[in-house]
Amino acid sequence: MAILEKQKYEALTEETAVQLVKELNIIPESAQVTCQEIGDGNLNYVFKIRDEETGKGVIVKQALPYAKVVGESWPLTLKRATIEANALKKHGEFVPNLVPKVYATDENLAITIMEDLSHLTIARTGLINGEAYPKLSGDIGEYLARTLFSTSDLALHPFEKKALAVEFSNPELCKITEDLIFTDPFFDHDTNDFEPELRGAVEGLWENNQLRLEAAKLKKSFVTEAEALLHGDLHSGSIFASETETKVIDPEFAFYGPIGFDIGLFLGNLVFQVIVREGEKKTIVLDHIENTWNVFSSVLSQLWEKESVEPFAKVPGYKEAYFQKIFSDTLGFAGCELIRRTIGLSHVKDLDGIEDSEQRISAKKTALATGTALILKRNEMTAIEEVITFLKEN
């Protein structure tokens, strides 16, 4: 029986994954293929299938009905596979060159079948290894501007926007963010995870009521402000890169949220590289931060002028106010990401990978201080150059 005809979930094997892409004529029935499961097994299966003759590579990604984090397993909606597939397709309408091609999706099986990108490297890994990725910030700036503008009230008829907001309602994955980024790190919560040497600094955060007040406001923005269809998890581990290409993957956290969240997550993760790099290599990352914002705001500005359907778009000062709000949100969300990835659940290898204990603790303290400052100063800062100067000095 054909796999899709069963119309129900079953975990794929290497064999049935191959059968599936052949049933769908993505690879010809007669082709000689290899198949390898390359996922980390925590959230998804990822099958890499290769047509030996043509060299065509295909990825079959299947969501697992649970998540494994720190050894534990908890149930997790399969709907996230549909969200991910639909977000890839929706964002692909606006930036086809910056996301993987989707060949097929199936809700029952919770799968997305897409272009194999394994000639590229996960940007986080590459950056840790000292890569420069000259196209990274320009491409991500473009990705951010086009996907966020095109799914916002600035570009869509209100019926279409509200239909998308319903389609991408994503409570379970949003809750992970609400807890792990916006709540737990600011309280003495058992999901937190940090070295004993950091306890003083962490308790300092918990006692910093000004910081917690601002974190509360940022969380409120995250849970109430449906500005655009976000990627929702745009850290450097969700980006494939090379010297010449950039592809954004894994939008399973996609939902309608505040525009600054996607930008802030990306920039926050670049800040880890600012902290761990020195000299010219640090400058490359600072330039990426500056360029991401500049490309984002310049492309968004052009789209605003040329394509906005909002009658108020031409009112003097509105664009500037809109941009300043995004800028301020961006810094705040970047600050939350810096804190969360340092002391909350789910760390980053940029910091945890530092072998020397003293250096690692020092880098983590810098990450916490930088995150705190970005959150507290986000409304005072008005230009990306100020942020760059601040990052250079700290």
Place this chain on the structure above:
Amino acid sequence: MAILEKQKYEALTEETAVQLVKELNIIPESAQVTCQEIGDGNLNYVFKIRDEETGKGVIVKQALPYAKVVGESWPLTLKRATIEANALKKHGEFVPNLVPKVYATDENLAITIMEDLSHLTIARTGLINGEAYPKLSGDIGEYLARTLFSTSDLALHPFEKKALAVEFSNPELCKITEDLIFTDPFFDHDTNDFEPELRGAVEGLWENNQLRLEAAKLKKSFVTEAEALLHGDLHSGSIFASETETKVIDPEFAFYGPIGFDIGLFLGNLVFQVIVREGEKKTIVLDHIENTWNVFSSVLSQLWEKESVEPFAKVPGYKEAYFQKIFSDTLGFAGCELIRRTIGLSHVKDLDGIEDSEQRISAKKTALATGTALILKRNEMTAIEEVITFLKEN
């Protein structure tokens, strides 16, 4: 054939409306009843059915599949009947004494069958006739605090809040508000409707870029900020009142939006009475405005302290910041309502009913100036007393 079994829409008649309430055993089969259609025929049929023996009154409200405004008719979703019925039931969980009892609803027929409230008067009509309604502001303050708190992220698990936000997605009726309150009055749009004597003042609005900038921000808040399940159209025509009772009706515009919108619409409509009344009667309305905010904020504050599920609720300063945001939004939305009801589509009898032309034009100019000031000063004002002082002086 029983009406409900047909499972499809058909316009009720006085006869089938009676048949329906008997099928549903809301009134016994054997009862002698009278039935009268009392709607205005623009948006809904409203059948008033009375059991002659017991005196029990029942309202059958049925949505029409179109709206008639200024002679024209355009198609309008029947889903609004479901939204209205579900909003009455949801808000009724928190303020059962302040909304009509719902006996039955049916999605196919687009009907809500509810308590007859015709012993009460529409508050707008009563206020225009000089009624004091001593319970009005206390009841509405309570209604606002309890419905808005209880449907917000402060009170609900995020899964429940997001499921409600999807259930109450209401694009068509929101678009009416987006156009008629937030957009058209600020542009030279053909839906606008005002006397030639107002043209100078109206062109003044259209040329006031500061005002249009602030209107743009308020519109953005309306279309993006899913803070709580709003009534969505809480003007004094959506409230039944007497000396001893208050009931909020007609929540067909219900959706997840900014909390200040409901409060602002109600207060804005009271401001019309401030403008047209003199002496002691004016003071009564000013007191209602002050008391609405004070009861709202004091009940919300108690709920916040005792029932909030948000871990940040106890962080010093968060409640104050949250309230200030609501206060500022409230003034801005009240200002938009004042302008819209004066020069946009769908006026209010408070102003249009003034027979003397000079007095009417003067009152309308005051409404425009007051609306403009509330929008522009909303971030400077921090206490309801300032608003009262401002209203007394203008």
